[in-house]
Amino acid sequence: MNILITAGGTSEKIDNVRSITNHSTGRLGKIIGETFLAKGHFVTYVTTPRAVRPTNETNLTLIEIETTKELESALLDQFEHQTFDGIIHSMAVSDFTTETTLSEETFIEKLATTLTKDDALSDLTKLTEALYLSLDEIGKTIQQEKKIPSGTDRLLLFLKKNPKIIAMLREKQPQAVLVGFKLLVGVSTEELIQVGQTILAKNNCDFVLANDLEKIKGDQHQGILIDTQGQTETAQTKNEIAQLIVSKVEEKWRMQ
Structure with missing residues (x-):
């Protein structure tokens, strides 16, 4: 066989x-x-x-x-x-496999930048949708570092399904x-x-x-x-x- x-x-x-x-x-x-x-x-x-x-x-x-x-x-x-x-x-x-990795500071900056583009996010449904879209966009961030710096207090690891x-x-x-x-x-x-x-x-x-x-x-x-x-x-x-x-x-x- x-x-x-x-x-x-x-x-x-x-x-x-x-x-x-x-x-x-x-x-x-x-x-x-x-x-x-x-x-x-x-x-x-x-x-x-x-x-x-x-x-x-x-x-x-x-x-x-x-x-x-x-x-x-x-x-x-x-x-x-x-x-x-x-x-x-x-x-x-x-x-799961890794999609991207971000420091806490970078993640907050990217999320804040995305959300402040829309002035109508006081509505919970719209805010929820915007958060999902933001996470999807941030997850596609290309990781530049060959070795992630260890200086950040919190590291965010994005995983996607294999x-x-x-x-x-x-x-x-x-x-x-x-x-x-x-x-x-x-x-x-x-x-x-x-x-x-x-x-x-x-x-x-x-x-x-x-x-x-x-x-x-x-x-x-x-x-x-x-x-x-x-x-x-x-x-x-x-x-x-x-x-x-x-x-x-x-x-x-x-x-x-």
């Missing part, structure tokens, strides 16, 4: 020395990749600079990205050149067995499964691995694999999760 795996956590640059990211190490993706490789499959592994990754193998292709935009570009490039039998989208993708990578996977690779992932924190098993089923249906996945951060400690990693029939199987370690995913993907692929 020809397998695509995404793993690790994307980062979004604030300036040339700062970024916002998440705590994903890529350890689960690494083990899943190694499990596929051990069974003789070909693996294209898309990951981030600080994430762990499988050891070099003859059948392994490594692609390194950093931002969600770079991830999107890398995947689209791969989809143009090859067809995948399975896609394991375990990467923790940033929901595209949902998982949403395009089925469209671009309709033949692939698609495994999505969902991480929640401190929820009941029932809610975890319910949310996992929603993600599965929304993105037309074959399976979703739902897990709770509070149940990931050391070697212990409880994950619930959900299929399109609503059936669930639970694993208690990363190795068990990897074995479960690989066996289910192989089984689904053979049935197609």
Whole structure:
């Protein structure tokens, strides 16, 4: 089988020395990749600079990205050149990317300048509309500094929503067995499964691995694999999760 795996956590640059990211190490993706490789499959592994990754193998292709935009570009490039039998989208993708950054002083100056252009802002509705328009305009401010000065007492960071990578996977690779992932924190098993089923249906996945951060400690990693029939199987370690995913993907692929 020809397998695509995404793993690790994307980062979004604030300036040339700062970024916002998440705590994903890529350890689960690494083990899943190694499990596929051990069974003789070909693996294209898309990951981030600080994430762990499988050891070099003859059948392994490594692609390194950093931002969600770079991830999107890398995947689209791969989809143009090859067809995948399975896609394991375990990467923790940033929901938002930076739009611009402003000091408190600059933000107030820009907002005040915009609002004082209109003399009819005593009306609450008009004022609200003007504020939304002002924020949209300010958000498009091009950040000039390669490193943001640290002299300001308050820094305003504008974030805008990233595209949902998982949403395009089925469209671009309709033949692939698609495994999505969902991480929640401190929820009941029932809610975890319910949310996992929603993600599965929304993105037309074959399976979703739902897990709770509070149940990931050391070697212990409880994950619930959900299929399109609503059936669930639970694993208690990363190795068990990897074995479960690989066996289910192989089984689904053979049935197609």
